[in-house]
Amino acid sequence: MHKGEIMVTKEEREMQVLAESIDEILKIIYGRQMWFCLTAFTFGDDGVNYASYISNGEQEDIIQALKEFADILEKKEDIPTTEGTA
Numbered sequence: 001m002h003k004g005e006i007m008v009t010k011e012e013r014e015m016q017v018l019a020e021s022i023d024e025i026l027k028i029i030y031g032r033q034m035w036f037c038l039t040a041f042t043f044g045d046d047g048v049n050y051a052s053y054i055s056n057g058e059q060e061d062i063i064q065a066l067k068e069f070a071d072i073l074e075k076k077e078d079i080p081t082t083e084g085t086a
Contacts, residue, residue, distance in 0.1 A: 011052065019054040037062050 018038070026034040035057040042049045055062045
């Protein structure tokens, strides 16, 4: 490991590959760059335990989008869709 290099775990590398794949697939489906966020978590008797999070957007933009999405879900409103090309 070189000075200033950040240690990356196997799971982090695999999540990065997944993020790149999702990014490319969404470009094919929608014909343009789309932001996404994927949160993987476990749940059970002890509640929700967040395991990992990946995104291709800026953190503050993703946080805002998640808040707006949570609002839509809590109000049981229809989720707006974006037309794809596929």
